[in-house]
Amino acid sequence: MNEQEQNLADELEQLIKAAQANQASSPQHLTPTEADLAQNLVTLSQTSNPSPAFVTELRGRLKKRATELQTKKIPPENATIWRRLQNMFTGDSNMKRSYALGAVLALVIFAGLFILGRGFLDNTSSQVAAVTPDPVATLPSDIEETETAVSPTEAPSQPSELAQLPRLESQALAGGMGGGGTEGSTELDKMSMMMADPFSGTNFIMNATLPIDPVSGLVQQRLTEATIAAAAARQLADQYGFSGPIYVETYPSDVPTEGPGAPPTTYITFDGPRTLRFDPWSINYTDDAAAAKIDFENAQPLPNAAALAEAFLQARGQLNFPYEVEVQPWGDVFFYRTVNGTAVLEPEITVTLNPDGEVAFAFDNVSTDWTDSGSYPLISADQAWQQVLAGVTQNNIMYQTIVNEQSQPEPIVEPDFMADYQYWSRVLTPNTETHFYDWPQVYRPVDGGAPIIKVRNITINAPEDILNAIADSRDSQLHLWGVLSADGTQLQLTDWQALSEYNPIYQQGVITRQGDQVIFQGNEGDTFILPDAPADLADGLAVNVFGNGVRDTGLAYPVLDWENIDKYIEYSEDPILAEPPLDGQPTDQFIPFHYGQVQIDMVELAYIVTYLWPEESMVGGDAVVNNASPTIFLQPAWAFRGTADNGDTIHLFVQAVAPEFLQP
Amino acid sequence: MYLSVERTLPWLVTAVLTDLPAIDETDAELVRLAQQDLRKFTDLYERYVQRVYRYLLVRVGNVADAEDLTSQTFMAALENLHRYKGERPFLAWLFGIAKNKRADFYRQQKPDVELETAVSLVDTDDVPADEQVARRLQIETVSRKLQAIAPDRAEALSLRLFGNMEIPEIAQFMGKQEPAVRMLIHRGLRDLQAQLNLEEEELS
Numbered sequence: 032m033n034e035q036e037q038n039l040a041d042e043l044e045q046l047i048k049a050a051q052a053n054q055a056s057s058p059q060h061l062t063p064t065e066a067d068l069a070q071n072l073v074t075l076s077q078t079s080n081p082s083p084a085f086v087t088e089l090r091g092r093l094k095k096r097a098t099e100l101q102t103k104k105i106p107p108e109n110a111t112i113w114r115r116l117q118n119m120f121t122g123d124s125n126m127k128r129s130y131a132l133g134a135v136l137a138l139v140i141f142a143g144l145f146i147l148g149r150g151f152l153d154n155t156s157s158q159v160a161a162v163t164p165d166p167v168a169t170l171p172s173d174i175e176e177t178e179t180a181v182s183p184t185e186a187p188s189q190p191s192e193l194a195q196l197p198r199l200e201s202q203a204l205a206g207g208m209g210g211g212g213t214e215g216s217t218e219l220d221k222m223s224m225m226m227a228d229p230f231s232g233t234n235f236i237m238n239a240t241l242p243i244d245p246v247s248g249l250v251q252q253r254l255t256e257a258t259i260a261a262a263a264a265r266q267l268a269d270q271y272g273f274s275g276p277i278y279v280e281t282y283p284s285d286v287p288t289e290g291p292g293a294p295p296t297t298y299i300t301f302d303g304p305r306t307l308r309f310d311p312w313s314i315n316y317t318d319d320a321a322a323a324k325i326d327f328e329n330a331q332p333l334p335n336a337a338a339l340a341e342a343f344l345q346a347r348g349q350l351n352f353p354y355e356v357e358v359q360p361w362g363d364v365f366f367y368r369t370v371n372g373t374a375v376l377e378p379e380i381t382v383t384l385n386p387d388g389e390v391a392f393a394f395d396n397v398s399t400d401w402t403d404s405g406s407y408p409l410i411s412a413d414q415a416w417q418q419v420l421a422g423v424t425q426n427n428i429m430y431q432t433i434v435n436e437q438s439q440p441e442p443i444v445e446p447d448f449m450a451d452y453q454y455w456s457r458v459l460t461p462n463t464e465t466h467f468y469d470w471p472q473v474y475r476p477v478d479g480g481a482p483i484i485k486v487r488n489i490t491i492n493a494p495e496d497i498l499n500a501i502a503d504s505r506d507s508q509l510h511l512w513g514v515l516s517a518d519g520t521q522l523q524l525t526d527w528q529a530l531s532e533y534n535p536i537y538q539q540g541v542i543t544r545q546g547d548q549v550i551f552q553g554n555e556g557d558t559f560i561l562p563d564a565p566a567d568l569a570d571g572l573a574v575n576v577f578g579n580g581v582r583d584t585g586l587a588y589p590v591l592d593w594e595n596i597d598k599y600i601e602y603s604e605d606p607i608l609a610e611p612p613l614d615g616q617p618t619d620q621f622i623p624f625h626y627g628q629v630q631i632d633m634v635e636l637a638y639i640v641t642y643l644w645p646e647e648s649m650v651g652g653d654a655v656v657n658n659a660s661p662t663i664f665l666q667p668a669w670a671f672r673g674t675a676d677n678g679d680t681i682h683l684f685v686q687a688v689a690p691e692f693l694q695p
Numbered sequence: 696m697y698l699s700v701e702r703t704l705p706w707l708v709t710a711v712l713t714d715l716p717a718i719d720e721t722d723a724e725l726v727r728l729a730q731q732d733l734r735k736f737t738d739l740y741e742r743y744v745q746r747v748y749r750y751l752l753v754r755v756g757n758v759a760d761a762e763d764l765t766s767q768t769f770m771a772a773l774e775n776l777h778r779y780k781g782e783r784p785f786l787a788w789l790f791g792i793a794k795n796k797r798a799d800f801y802r803q804q805k806p807d808v809e810l811e812t813a814v815s816l817v818d819t820d821d822v823p824a825d826e827q828v829a830r831r832l833q834i835e836t837v838s839r840k841l842q843a844i845a846p847d848r849a850e851a852l853s854l855r856l857f858g859n860m861e862i863p864e865i866a867q868f869m870g871k872q873e874p875a876v877r878m879l880i881h882r883g884l885r886d887l888q889a890q891l892n893l894e895e896e897e898l899s
Contacts, residue, residue, distance in 0.1 A: 036881065037878070043877070065888060075837065076753070076856050079753075085762050089740070089762075090741070092770070093770065096770060
């Protein structure tokens with residue numbers, strides 16, 4: 032590409048940007064036909080919208096499918112990875128946040144998959160402490176802890192006694208540990224992985240003494256039960272201080288209630304702003320009042336975060352296993368189970384505190400009922416090292432890379448094109464008639480009685496027969512209206528209807544104020560009254576409005592039950608992103624990233640979580656995996672930790688159990 | 696009063712069918728919420744359905760298949776969300792699925808949709824019927840001509856103009872440098888122009 036073509040390409044990009052922002056542009060070098068075509072294509076694109084009926088229908092199907100999947104409970108993966116990622120991007124770097132994100136993610140694509148859990152961040156950024164079991168704490172008898180201490184040098188079990196363990200490669204994708212391995216992935220994933228192998232051709236240097244021990248390692252396992260008995264559910268709710276009725280989440284009518292495809296029972300109980308939701312996979316505690324005090328974008332750890340979190344969990348009998356506690360830089364407290372003094376990579380419990388030290392969220396993987404699978408022969412650290420040298424990807428070695436931001440190129444300074452942006456979310460007015468358009472959340476009491484119906488976390492108050500009728504209509508999107516309570520948590524229902532069709536409104540237009548009324552004049556010719564309009568919604572402001580429905584209330588214009596409004600953005604005609612000077616000739620060829628050299632400074636045993644899924648069952652002609660009941664193994668891996676030549680931190684995990692004891 | 700976490704973060708619910716550029720931090724937060732509770736996936740859906748649909752529409756040329764592939768794309772994204780680890784931006788991951796679905800569509804050797812069929816697939820919205828027909832005809836024509844130019848150029852052009860992806864996003868998605876993507880788009884536009892001119896000449 033010569034300089035002239037580069038200029039043309041840049042000018043075309045400016046034209047496209049302007050056209051997409053409905054701005055005029057005056058290209059100097061593009062031919063008029065090219066400019067017209069680009070403009071026309073943008074217009075064609077902007078007028079090629081999916082029909083509202085299709086969008087609504089698909090949304091409904093997705094929501095229904097999501098509910099089905101949610102009930103099947105995909106393995107408890109570490110959702111806090113995003114918090115970790117965010118922390119990496121927002122650490123001490125002076126890079127602009129958005130660019131840092133893009134830059135780091137760009138490298139991460141080349142550098143491979145992140146794995147979850149312990150070791151993701153430098154220990155220097157966290158507070159870590161090891162703790163022995165609390166002998167006082169207890170759990171309900173049905174899910175009682177059975178930790179057994181075994182010496183790390185214990186002799187291996189008899190081979191005939193040892194079950195075959197899951198391989199890391201299948202775990203990498205099915206269980207979410209990430210990195211290495213290609214089994215079960217799509218062709219695109221495989222191709223991406225091959226292209227993205229950052230250790231292809233890497234020169235590995237060992238700067239640590241390879242340990243000789245251990246030669247065998249304890250493996251633990253547990254079978255996840257499909258459900259929790261009602262009595263145990265009551266006991267757990269009591270432990271968390273929820274004395275009210277316990278409810279069972281009710282799913283769409285076509286979700287099977289028993290058999291291999293049936294979801295586990297999910298219990299939920301409420302106490303004002305506090306909610307406890309639990310099933311065999313997890314205990315999820317939420318305190319909305321405490322959470323409201325958290326500034327998620329600027330969260331910082333409290334000095335006594337670990338102690339506060341420990342006290343909370345111990346008071347609820349949730350810390351009766353050996354663990355290490357680690358406070359994350361953004362304030363969350365992670366509790367890691369230890370096996371023979373070695374921490375498992377994934378945290379078992381995570382606790383989020385607000386600035387007042389109150390627990391806003393506590394997520395417990397309910398990793399109980401562990402039994403020993405036996406002491407397995409391990410390959411030596413040297414044998415594991417030879418696998419690393421023979422090829423990371425080829426040997427299905429899991430890895431994680433922590434990008435050294437200092438090694439990244441200086442960010443491109445871009446104008447903050449969203450600085451002028453404004454957004455308003457509907458804030459409902461208490462003690463007024465309020466309309467909702469949504470699918471209901473239905474909770475039926477374990478001990479009988481009226482169900483709880485919630486819409487957007489707001490509880491519907493109505494006679495029991497009405498609530499039952501709504502519950503029976505849970506497969507439909509509903510329009511419910513009534514008077515919102517003073518605290519905004521309840522709706523005194525006036526009436527409701529199941530929607531045969533849903534016609535959301537999304538329009539661009541202008542705000543006008545006429546007396547007390549705020550009017551939206553849409554560019555498509557519609558005029559609506561906006562109830563609960565924000566006071567700072569300026570007269571004459573150009574906006575986009577999204578609403579769920581329109582009602583004729585006898586006023587001059589129909590009322591739009593809007594949900595959010597955002598200011599129409601006036602884009603600058605200047606290019607948003609300044610290009611860096613070209614370094615040599617641009618190329619169409621993708622150049623994969625490789626580490627030139629990695630020096631390993633530490634070798635140790637680590638524990639990882641792996642899953643063995645039950646065989647598929649045939650249900651109604653379809654193969655169904657009983658996702659509710661995998662067997663989970665905690666098994667050792669050799670961890671090689673070091674630094675790459677560009678400063679990135681590298682962790683490699685080689686399956687330590689001897690290959691003859693692994694699943695084929 | 697919306698009390699759930701996502702309702703307190705204005706970025707999270709901004710873009711219901713908007714053309715605003717994606718903010719990755721928000722995507723990350725939305726993904727995190729959806730991975731915790733899959734029912735929140737609809738926030739991601741609402742954010743991107745229009746872009747995915749437009750991209751697929753121009754690649755397959757008719758509404759029925761675009762809707763079918765859009766459905767498949769989001770259903771697959773929902774069912775595989777637990778596998779998404781943030782190794783690339785969510786938008787790129789989503790478009791990767793859409794691209795795969797489109798590839799599957801062509802591999803199935805579905806017979807080409809005839810022009811008459813495309814015209815008959817006009818859906819009902821507020822746009823006058825004659826304008827809808829003209830629009831569908833244009834989409835069908837552009838789609839067909841895109842298949843006649845170099846795949847990389849057609850892909851870059853489609854992603855930029857119909858998927859509304861930014862240059863850095865396309866570069867990451869296609870594994871190319873940004874200047875190369877700009878070049879592909881420009882050359883794609885030029886090739887498309889040539890194809891359209893060719894058709895005009897043939898018709899005249």
